[in-house]
Amino acid sequence: MRAVRREGMLMVLRPRVGLRSSPSTNNKWTTTWVNTYAAVTSTQQTWALEQQVSLAAVAAPTGNEGPRARAMQQGLQQAGARACHLDAVGNVCASFGEGKDAPLVCLAHLDTVYDAGPPQDGVVAVHRHATRLRAPGIGDNSRGLAAMLLLARVLGLPDVRTQLRRPVHLVATVSEEGEGNLRGARAWFDAAEQRGVVPYAAVAIDGPGDESIVHHAVGSHRLRVTVHGDGGHSWVHADAANPIHVLGEFIARVSRLGDARRRDAVVHITRMQGGESLTGIPQRAWVDVDLRGTSAARIDAVRRELMRLVQQLTPPTLRAEVTIHGDRPAGSLDDAHPLVDAARRATEAVGVTPRSASASTDANIPLSRGIPAIAIGAGGCGGGAHTSEEWYDDTTGARGLTRLLRLVLDLAVTA
Numbered sequence: 001m002r003a004v005r006r007e008g009m010l011m012v013l014r015p016r017v018g019l020r021s022s023p024s025t026n027n028k029w030t031t032t033w034v035n036t037y038a039a040v041t042s043t044q045q046t047w048a049l050e051q052q053v054s055l056a057a058v059a060a061p062t063g064n065e066g067p068r069a070r071a072m073q074q075g076l077q078q079a080g081a082r083a084c085h086l087d088a089v090g091n092v093c094a095s096f097g098e099g100k101d102a103p104l105v106c107l108a109h110l111d112t113v114y115d116a117g118p119p120q121d122g123v124v125a126v127h128r129h130a131t132r133l134r135a136p137g138i139g140d141n142s143r144g145l146a147a148m149l150l151l152a153r154v155l156g157l158p159d160v161r162t163q164l165r166r167p168v169h170l171v172a173t174v175s176e177e178g179e180g181n182l183r184g185a186r187a188w189f190d191a192a193e194q195r196g197v198v199p200y201a202a203v204a205i206d207g208p209g210d211e212s213i214v215h216h217a218v219g220s221h222r223l224r225v226t227v228h229g230d231g232g233h234s235w236v237h238a239d240a241a242n243p244i245h246v247l248g249e250f251i252a253r254v255s256r257l258g259d260a261r262r263r264d265a266v267v268h269i270t271r272m273q274g275g276e277s278l279t280g281i282p283q284r285a286w287v288d289v290d291l292r293g294t295s296a297a298r299i300d301a302v303r304r305e306l307m308r309l310v311q312q313l314t315p316p317t318l319r320a321e322v323t324i325h326g327d328r329p330a331g332s333l334d335d336a337h338p339l340v341d342a343a344r345r346a347t348e349a350v351g352v353t354p355r356s357a358s359a360s361t362d363a364n365i366p367l368s369r370g371i372p373a374i375a376i377g378a379g380g381c382g383g384g385a386h387t388s389e390e391w392y393d394d395t396t397g398a399r400g401l402t403r404l405l406r407l408v409l410d411l412a413v414t415a
C-alpha cells in the first residue's frame with residue numbers, strides 16, 4: 001500500500017455489481033456465528049506473527065517472487081486449501097467453498113520493494129528489538145500474506161466452509177509494487193473475465209493497520225519524453241536546436257500545470273538526463289513524468305495536455321518520442337457503498353474508528369472494472385514501508401486480524 005492520505009471530492013464509479021446491505025445486523029444467529037469464528041485468539045495471533053516472520057525472510061523483489069510464492073502455496077495448502085495452484089504469471093490461487101453465488105476475492109501481494117539492494121542468497125534478515133520487528137517488507141506485505149494464511153485456516157474449518165454461500169478466492173499476487181504495475185491482479189481479473197466470472201467484491205489486504213478503508217484507488221500514468229536531434233559543436237553549430245532547451249521549457253510548463261492542479265490529479269517530473277559532452281549540443285535528452293490521480297477522467301485530461309505540450313514545443317529539426325512506463329487505472333467507491341459500510345462496521349466492531357483513505361493497491365484493478373473493491377490493513381502497526389528500515393509491531397495485531405475475518409465472513413456468509 002502506498003501514500004495513504006485523505007481525499008476531498010472524488011469521482012464516484014458506478015459498479016456493475018451492486019452489493020446489497022448485509023442482513024447480519026438483523027440476524028442473531030449469523031452475528032453470534034461471525035463473532036465466534038472471527039475472534040482471534042492469542043494462539044492465532046502468535047501463529048500469524050510466526051508466518052509473517054518466515055515469509056519476510058524469503059526475498060521477493062518485484063518480478064522475482066517465485067520462492068515466496070512457493071512458501072505461500074505450501075502455507076495455504078497446510079492451512080486447508082484443497083485446490084491451490086500457481087497461475088500463468090505466478091500468482092498463488094486458492095479457493096474455499098462451493099456456494100453458487102458470485103465469488104468474493106481476497107488479494108495480498110507477494111512482492112517487496114528493496115531500497116537497500118538485493119539481499120544475500122535470497123534470505124532477508126529479520127531483526128527483533130522488544131516488540132518491534134525490522135526488515136524490508138515485514139509489514140508491506142508479509143503482514144498481509146500472514147493474515148491471508150490465517151483467513152485460509154478459518155475458511156478451511158468444516159463448520160465455516162459449509163456455511164459459505166459464495167466461493168472465497170484467496171490470491172497472493174505478483175508485481176504489485178512500483179514498475180510491476182499490478183501485473184498479478186490484472187492477470188487474475190483478465191482470466192476471470194475470460195471465464196465469464198464477475199466477482200461479487202474484492203478485498204486487498206495490504207500492510208499493517210486496522211483503521212483505514214481504502215475505497216479511492218489512486219491511478220497513475222508514468223511516461224518518458226525523449227528528445228532526439230543531430231547535436232553538434234556548441235559554437236560552430238550554434239543554430240542547431242537543443243533537446244535540453246526544449247525539455248527545459250517542457251519542465252517549466254509542467255510546473256505551471258502544477259500551480260493550477262486540483263487535488264484529484266498531481267503531476268511531477270521525477271527524473272531527467274541528457275547530453276553527451278560539456279561542449280556539444282546534445283543529441284539526446286529525456287525526462288520522466290509521474291502523473292497520479294483518483295479520477296480516470298482527470299488523469300486522461302492531464303495526459304492529453306502533456307502530449308500537446310510535447311508536440312507544441314518540439315521544433316521540426318528535433319524528434320520527440322513518448323514511452324509509457326506504467327499505467328495504473330483509477331477508480332472509486334462512494335462513502336455510502338455497502339462494501340465500504342461493511343468494512344466500517346467490521347472496524348467499529350473491534351473498537352476502532354474507521355478512516356477513509358486513498359492509495360494505489362491491487363484493488364485498483366477490480367475498481368477500474370466496475371467490481372466493488374477496497375483495501376484494508378492486516379492489523380498491528382508499522383512504518384518505513386519501501387525502505388530497509390521498515391518495522392512492524394504486533395502489540396495490537398489481533399484486532400486487525402479480527403476485523404479482516406469479520407469482514408470476510410460477513411461478505412461470504414451473510415451478505
Ligand SMILES: [Zn+2]
Pocket residue numbers: 001002109140141206207
Ligand atoms: Zn503494499
